[in-house]
Amino acid sequence: MPEEAIAIEPKTDSLEIKAKLTGSFEEMYKRLYGLQLFIVEKPQNSLKILEIESRDMQKRPFLFFIIELEQERATVNYTIAPDSSPKLRRLFVLKTLTSVLSLVADVYTVDNTALFQSLDSAIDDVLNSITQGYSTLFNNYDSLSNEYRELKRLNIELAASNKSLAVEALQLSDQNKSMAERLKVLETYSDSSLMVMIQEWLDSHDDAIDVNEFAKSYKMNPTRVEQILNKMVTLGYIELKG
Secondary structure, eight states: OOOOOOOOOOEEEEEEEEEEESSOHHHHHHHHHHHTSSEEEOOTTEEEEEEEEEEOTTSOEEEEEEEEEESSEEEEEEEEOTTSOHHHHHHHHHHHHHHHHHHSTTTEEEOHHHHHHHHHHHHHHHHHTOOSOHHHHHHHHHHHHHHHHHHHHHHHHHHHHHHHHHHHHHHTSOHHHHHHHHHHHHHTOOHHHHHHHHHHHHHHTTTOOOHHHHHHHTTOOHHHHHHHHHHHHHTTSSOOOO
8 A cells, every 4th residue: 555645734832921902903903904014804802913934735824823912912823843943933933023013012012021031031942952153053054955955966866767777677577567566666655755756757847747647657646646745845845836
């Protein structure tokens, strides 16, 4: 049976700070909506600010945050990518919240002590997780990034070479037997092997892929191809266009 791909879901977290409305939600709505920086909604007795940073293959929000300003509290609900740092994500969310609050500070105030403590804690968490200087970290990252790109290139080349050798070997056998073996191999590709095949297809088709055409070419179930595409998108290996 083909290996089943597991959809990657983001983690979730939230924070809450006491606040006080000194103006009106209507005034804040007009001010923030006019800036066109976020999606702004005005339900009854509150204001919601939403930003969708990325979506999955089904166009569902994947990485996002929702800031809700109520009469006596400000809350933020947000998602965290599985392969990212929760500490850095929380610091980013607090920075965004602070930026939003600064735009409405004359009509909406928060408990500055609680806000500053949250920022201080988030900054401490990030600083304590850094064991090397920024310059050293950047150099290590740059070096590893180059190595990763080279290994990725070599991996694709080796996969293509192995594929060609496999095809040549199958052609030496009986036609019916070779077709049956080829079908069996295609049905049992691992996630990583199928990712390489999809990347090769994208490289040779101007970064476009027709799921049904790809599945038909390799005698696969289209659902299996969609699952791997979704996994590649959420892991950041490829990006959706349009």
